Amino acid sequence: MITILRIGHRPFRDKRITTHCALVARAFLADEILIDTKDEKIEQNLEKIRQKFGGKFKIKTGINWKKAIREHKGIKIHLTMYGMKIDEAIEEIKDKKDDLLIIIGAEKVPPIVYEKADYNISVGNQPHSEVAALAIILDRITKQKWIDKKYDAEIQIHPSNKGKIVGAR
Amino acid sequence: MITILRIGHRPFRDKRITTHCALVARAFLADEILIDTKDEKIEQNLEKIRQKFGGKFKIKTGINWKKAIREHKGIKIHLTMYGMKIDEAIEEIKDKKDDLLIIIGAEKVPPIVYEKADYNISVGNQPHSEVAALAIILDRITKQKWIDKKYDAEIQIHPSNKGKIVGAR
Numbered sequence: 001m002i003t004i005l006r007i008g009h010r011p012f013r014d015k016r017i018t019t020h021c022a023l024v025a026r027a028f029l030a031d032e033i034l035i036d037t038k039d040e041k042i043e044q045n046l047e048k049i050r051q052k053f054g055g056k057f058k059i060k061t062g063i064n065w066k067k068a069i070r071e072h073k074g075i076k077i078h079l080t081m082y083g084m085k086i087d088e089a090i091e092e093i094k095d096k097k098d099d100l101l102i103i104i105g106a107e108k109v110p111p112i113v114y115e116k117a118d119y120n121i122s123v124g125n126q127p128h129s130e131v132a133a134l135a136i137i138l139d140r141i142t143k144q145k146w147i148d149k150k151y152d153a154e155i156q157i158h159p160s161n162k163g164k165i166v167g168a169r
Numbered sequence: 170m171i172t173i174l175r176i177g178h179r180p181f182r183d184k185r186i187t188t189h190c191a192l193v194a195r196a197f198l199a200d201e202i203l204i205d206t207k208d209e210k211i212e213q214n215l216e217k218i219r220q221k222f223g224g225k226f227k228i229k230t231g232i233n234w235k236k237a238i239r240e241h242k243g244i245k246i247h248l249t250m251y252g253m254k255i256d257e258a259i260e261e262i263k264d265k266k267d268d269l270l271i272i273i274g275a276e277k278v279p280p281i282v283y284e285k286a287d288y289n290i291s292v293g294n295q296p297h298s299e300v301a302a303l304a305i306i307l308d309r310i311t312k313q314k315w316i317d318k319k320y321d322a323e324i325q326i327h328p329s330n331k332g333k334i335v336g337a338r
Contacts, residue, residue: 017185020298027297053295084330087316114332124315125326126222128196129189132304135297139305146293147256157294161253163283 001099002030002141003072004134007065007113008106009037020131021104022046026057028138028146030102038062054151069116074099076117079133080109083120090140093119102137104130170268171199171310172241173303176234176282177275178206189300190273191215195226197307197315199271207231223320238285243268245287248302249278252289259309262288271306273299 004025009018018035019042025033026046035042039061046059069076075098083089093100103113114120123133139146150156158165173194178187187204188211194202195215204211208230215228238245244267252258262269272282283289292302308315319325327334 017189020186020300023295023297024301027293027295028301049296082326082329082333082335085316085328087313089330120330120332122326122328124196124318125328126192126196126315126318127218128192129300129304131189131298131300132193132197135301135304136308139308144256146295147254149293149295157251157291159254159291159294160251161258161289163289164251166251 002138003099003101004030004033005065005068005101005103006033006035006106007103007109009035009039010106011037011039011041014106015041017106017131018042019045021134022059023049024131024135024138026050026055028135029142029149030138031056032058032060034063034068035059035061036063036065052153052155054153069101069103069113072099072101074101075119076101076103077119077121077137078103078109078113078117079123079130079137080114080120081122081125081127083122086121086123086137086140089119089121100141102134104134171307172268172270173199173202174234174237174270174272175202175204175275176272176278178204178208179275180206180208180210183275184210186275186300187211188214190303191228192218193300193304193307195219195224197304198311198318199307201227201229203232203237204228204230205232205234221322221324223322238270238272238282241268241270243270245270245272245285246306247272247278247282247286247289248292248299248306249283249289250291250294250296252291255290255292255306255309258288258290269310271303273303
């Protein structure tokens, strides 16, 4: 089970970035995303995508993030540009079967997150994007399984070099 | 040389997503990003990052994107959820030494982009994020070289599992 925890979400300012985080979480095979601030719009958007494209991805908003971190039984990962190198971190966690909690912040993240995380992991030590960082770590954790993932869904897209081929259930 | 071309950028609506695309382009070792709509704010933001964190990444906005595609001499890649599978595409292009142009759209992309691209490539056939798609394809194209990239820069971050270690030139 892979859970993403998004903290510091501000519905007006972060609407699109957090939506991208949630879509990436789903597309790269996480099981759910928890978002600290209540945001029904994002919940509805993701639920619409899930209904059309399939799967069991869950989204919950209005989450007490400190409690979510405290009560998580498995490995807690915090993505930050200050963290240890992703390849070394993946080497350490790859054979562990624990549930994973992957924490991504919006702006500045409180020190307690660094402290409570089992791993602070950097996806490169340059400033870029939590959307990209999440995709890269899920790519490594799932061992690229997202590439061939298919759902029994209303919309099914068939890969093609020259156009749009959309199937249906 | 790897150039990213961002089309359909709307400065108000897309400011943050396009900024994330530009930061990802830089962090994952593309050489420049061209953005169709003029946007001095994004140019300034990226230039500030470059001055602090180093490198030679270039950003240009207010670009005629049709001309940019037409005049590109090397391989033209368009990232789309409808495209061919990334692993198969990378297999085809990995030994070619041509300059790459990687096109990412904001909302709906005009059919001409699909037609003019040598490769329409999907980073998974699920809806997610151009920020994530760009990171994943650059990860594959650069063969993970971004992980160890260092700059002689004002700010240098040293990977660490438990805190922030920031060096300086």
